[in-house]
Amino acid sequence: MSHIEILDAGALTTCQDGGRPGWAHLAVPPSGAADRPSWRLANQLSGNATAACALETTLTGCTVRAHRNVTAVVGGAPCPVTVDGHPEAWGQPVKLPAGSVLEAGAAEVGVRSYLAFSGGLHPKASLGSHSTCLLSGLGPAPVRDGDTIPLGPSPAHPPLPTQWPAPWAGVTDEIVMKLHLGPRLDWFTPEAANDLAKEVWTVSEHSNRIGLRLAGPELRPRDPGRELPSEGIVAGALQVPPSGRPILFGADHPTTGGYPVIGVVGPAALAAAAQARPGTRIRFAPIPVPQWDGRP
Numbered sequence: 001m002s003h004i005e006i007l008d009a010g011a012l013t014t015c016q017d018g019g020r021p022g023w024a025h026l027a028v029p030p031s032g033a034a035d036r037p038s039w040r041l042a043n044q045l046s047g048n049a050t051a052a053c054a055l056e057t058t059l060t061g062c063t064v065r066a067h068r069n070v071t072a073v074v075g076g077a078p079c080p081v082t083v084d085g086h087p088e089a090w091g092q093p094v095k096l097p098a099g100s101v102l103e104a105g106a107a108e109v110g111v112r113s114y115l116a117f118s119g120g121l122h123p124k125a126s127l128g129s130h131s132t133c134l135l136s137g138l139g140p141a142p143v144r145d146g147d148t149i150p151l152g153p154s155p156a157h158p159p160l161p162t163q164w165p166a167p168w169a170g171v172t173d174e175i176v177m178k179l180h181l182g183p184r185l186d187w188f189t190p191e192a193a194n195d196l197a198k199e200v201w202t203v204s205e206h207s208n209r210i211g212l213r214l215a216g217p218e219l220r221p222r223d224p225g226r227e228l229p230s231e232g233i234v235a236g237a238l239q240v241p242p243s244g245r246p247i248l249f250g251a252d253h254p255t256t257g258g259y260p261v262i263g264v265v266g267p268a269a270l271a272a273a274a275q276a277r278p279g280t281r282i283r284f285a286p287i288p289v290p291q292w293d294g295r296p
Helices: 036-045 190-198 267-274
Strands: 003-008 014-016 054-056 062-066 070-076 081-083 086-088 094-096 101-104 113-117 148-150 174-181 201-203 211-215 237-239 247-249 261-265 281-287
Touching (some): 036 054, 036 113, 081 094, 101 113, 174 267, 190 261, 190 281, 261 267, 261 281
Parallel strands (some): 174 281
Antiparallel strands (some): 003 062, 003 148, 014 054, 054 113, 062 101, 070 094, 070 113, 174 261, 201 281, 211 247, 237 247, 237 261
16 A cells, blocks of 8 residues: 555654645634745655645654655754664655655754655545644544555656755744734733833743743733633734733634734744744844825
8 A cells, every 4th residue: 555654653743734724714723834834845855746745743753664665855853864774864855665664853953844755645634634733623633653644646746856955044042033013012001012022032831833832021911801802813923811921823723812912923933933942032023013194
């Protein structure tokens, strides 16, 4: 059978593709790869369409056996790569003969590595996506030892004869994120807005694909007793619960929330957040809310 077999699933390994956007009205998160640039590039280097399903590991890597001749690429967070115990290159195509064992080791920096296989992975789809969603439970369950995952047909064009285009420039000990202020900036004191530009937060160990919990200064609302009706939430939203310590929502975020969102980060910051380990320092570079002068 044309599939891969999971020999060691690691701490948390999931199947991820481009996710399932367009279902928020049914309370379904978009999900999909947390570090989208790394996932896309791993697919490109393996000869796949960029939206193909791949494995996303968390910190400890995983080990798989190929049950057909296949090309694999291990990208994202750098890690040691071996095939049948022999060292291979991270971030470039590696040929796996049928029966061979590929091991992606523990991440040396960052959090999430991506294992892309020529033909892509084809576990059972839900709402048009193969992605695992931790919040909703849609998609395949996180992989376990002994699982088998079907492979799609080999791509028509061969893998790219190249490697990761540059040394990995992902997470350092501190990340600066551009933050588009709003939509609920006016719910906070001027001091809270100032803190966004000068203070530092730390990624908590209680963080996952749903969001990063940030430890640090408390962002205080103008009126602590005021209640906000639930409204839509997007990936990258910086929501502030009553504790005053913000949560930066990721790929598996809830689709609605009743706490104010003080700002939103863009895709580049989300990719960096996906690779931020507990203890990583986060600074925000606020971008003011555009002012409309009333002219069309």
